[in-house]
Amino acid sequence: MIQVLDKGYVRLVDAMGSDLSVVNSARVSYNKATETLRPEDEKLIKFLATHDHTSPFRHATLQFEVYAPLMVARQWWKYIIGSSHQDPFTAWNESSRRYVTEEIEFYIPEEDAWRSKPENSKQGSGPSLGTPIGAEATKRLLQQIEDGMKNYDWAIEQGIATEQARLFIPSAYGLMVRWYWTASLQGVSHFLNQRTDAHAQHEIQLFANAVKTLALERFPVSLSALLTE
Numbered sequence: 001m002i003q004v005l006d007k008g009y010v011r012l013v014d015a016m017g018s019d020l021s022v023v024n025s026a027r028v029s030y031n032k033a034t035e036t037l038r039p040e041d042e043k044l045i046k047f048l049a050t051h052d053h054t055s056p057f058r059h060a061t062l063q064f065e066v067y068a069p070l071m072v073a074r075q076w077w078k079y080i081i082g083s084s085h086q087d088p089f090t091a092w093n094e095s096s097r098r099y100v101t102e103e104i105e106f107y108i109p110e111e112d113a114w115r116s117k118p119e120n121s122k123q124g125s126g127p128s129l130g131t132p133i134g135a136e137a138t139k140r141l142l143q144q145i146e147d148g149m150k151n152y153d154w155a156i157e158q159g160i161a162t163e164q165a166r167l168f169i170p171s172a173y174g175l176m177v178r179w180y181w182t183a184s185l186q187g188v189s190h191f192l193n194q195r196t197d198a199h200a201q202h203e204i205q206l207f208a209n210a211v212k213t214l215a216l217e218r219f220p221v222s223l224s225a226l227l228t229e
């Protein structure tokens with residue numbers, strides 16, 4: 001498990017296949033299979049990746065548990081092909097606030113973690129704004145969360161259904177949510193190529209780098225071949 005931000009993490013729950021299964025699925029048409037990864041197999045993996053022969057990379061699958069702010073989950077959820085609930089071979093399951101099952105937590109940036117607007121772009125962010133503004137931003141966010149949670153607790157005490165009481169949960173973008181993400185190795189590499197990039201939001205970059213570390217341990221040759229950086 002890799003800790004990310006103040007409360008989040010990424011954990012590799014399970015994985016199917018290895019670099020060898022990429023090779024063996026590519027060679028099935030020659031009725032050939034190997035049991036150990038040889039230098040020529042590594043060469044084949046690189047050839048497949050560079051020439052966009054992607055189907056062998058879809059025989060390998062990874063399942064992650066992620067605990068991240070909702071704003072990160074929303075960006076992650078856009079990876080539809082090979083990594084979503086719309087594909088019968090992959091899945092996304094998220095903890096729902098329709099039932100009170102776990103403690104409500106929020107992502108609270110540290111005082112020095114509030115970033116400025118970028119200079120030459122409409123999206124993304126620049127360097128830290130420093131502590132005077134950062135300290136005030138953290139204080140205001142904490143206050144907003146406290147006020148909202150008082151209303152939420154009040155609604156629960158009144159017997160309002162949890163699925164409606166959650167309307168009072170404040171700072172929805174920072175609400176920590178937990179989900180399982182199952183995706184093919186190709187799907188994971190597509191996500192990583194976009195979300196470890198400097199143009200992606202800083203927070204999702206941190207989670208993507210955790211996914212990258214865990215996935216590289218399992219598929220060192222294949223994933224390296226698929227990654228653009």
Ligand SMILES: Cc1cc2nc3c(=O)[nH]c(=O)nc-3n(C[C@H](O)[C@H](O)[C@H](O)COP(=O)(O)OP(=O)(O)OC[C@H]3O[C@@H](n4cnc5c(N)ncnc54)[C@H](O)[C@@H]3O)c2cc1C
Pocket residue numbers: 078079080081082190194195199200201
């Ligand atoms: C820096 C950044 C900023 C972004 N900003 C925004 C934003 O402001 N608003 C917003 O809504 N989204 C935004 N996105 C999300 C972006 O538009 C994509 O939805 C997201 O990156 C998922 O990528 P994808 O569509 O390639 O993934 P998938 O949907 O998983 O698709 C994977 C690949 O499959 C192929 N594919 C998918 N569908 C089809 C199809 N119908 N026909 C043919 N080929 C297909 C394409 O090659 C595609 O790249 C942003 C993404 C990034 C990285």
